[in-house]
Amino acid sequence: MDSADLLDLLGNENRRRILALLARRPYYVTETSEELRVSPKAVIDHLRRLEEAGLVESRVDDSGRKYFHIARSLRLEVNVSPYRFGTKSVRPRRGLDVTRCRYVSIDVDGGDPDRDHDHGHDHGDGDGRGRSAERRGTDAPADPGALAADLDRLDDLEDELSLAQRWVQARLTETIETVADAVDGDGDRDERLYADALLAAQDGADSTVEVARALGLSEAVTREVLFDLRAAGFLARVDGRWEVAD
Known part of the structure; x- marks a missing residue:
């Protein structure tokens, strides 16, 4: 589904x-209605829309009662600043190689070289459900201490990444200004x-047409912006091409 x-x-x-309830455990319609004090008809309509969007799934138990639960993990990011607005929706994947990050370093093994988490290989369908199913199909005992340590470490990491995002947003705004x-x-x-024009030139756009395309502006306005940047010493004109000044 589109993030917008x-x-x-x-x-x-x-x-x-409703999603906050389902994040705790599966619920059926009447139970959800009573918990939220919303009519069953309204709950059914909300669940239908959430199900159509792929956020919620349902199953019927032995007694014929339909339970709803969150289908899979999804992260929605919204960025609002005086200079940028954007939305992004992504599904978590265990197989992502975070060691390829240029600016962020994460200790994926938790500092324990004796533990093998098989990082770098995707298991199941990659949406946060496959690994649990895989474990249920094995007789390997879980290590409570190790799992508790993982939960604590990942919870701290989530907080640190949030802090890093706030720092990046502040530095980005400061640099633009x-x-x-x-x-x-x-x-x-x-x-x-x-x-934006300076970033486009840094990324290889070396003609007015290319920069205009990157900015979504007319060539006339883009040309004025580029000449302003050149006058300020940010850009240079070399052999008819724009490039970031030394």
Whole structure:
């Protein structure tokens, strides 16, 4: 589902409350209705929409009662700042190779070289359900101490990543403002344009047409932005091509 559609879906408070319930355990309609004090008809409609979106699944027990539960893990990210708005929805995958990250270093083995978590290989369907099913099919005993330590370590890591995201957002805003303040251009122009144009040039866009395409602007406006950046010493014109100044 598109992240914008997902935002619309989760904009409803009762749907968010239903998901909060289902994150604890499976619920059936009447139980959900009583817990939230919402009519069964409304609960059924909310569950139908959540099920159509793939967020919720249902199963029928031996007595014929239908239980609903969250289908799989999903992370929705929303970024709002004076210079950027964006949404992103991603599904967690165990097989992601975090060692490829250029700027973030994560101790994937938890500092214990004797433990083999088979990192770098995907198990099951990669959505947070396959590994549990795999374990249920084996007789290998779980190590309570190791699992508890994993839970504690991953909980701390989640907090640290959130802190890192806040730091990045603050530094990004500060850097955009630094670039804009250094450019003596049109005071009415969006400050973000200068940072976006500079980033496009850094990423290899070396013509006005390419930068305009990256910014989604007309060539005329883009040309003015590029010349402002050149006047401020950020860009240079070499053999008819734009490049970041030394």
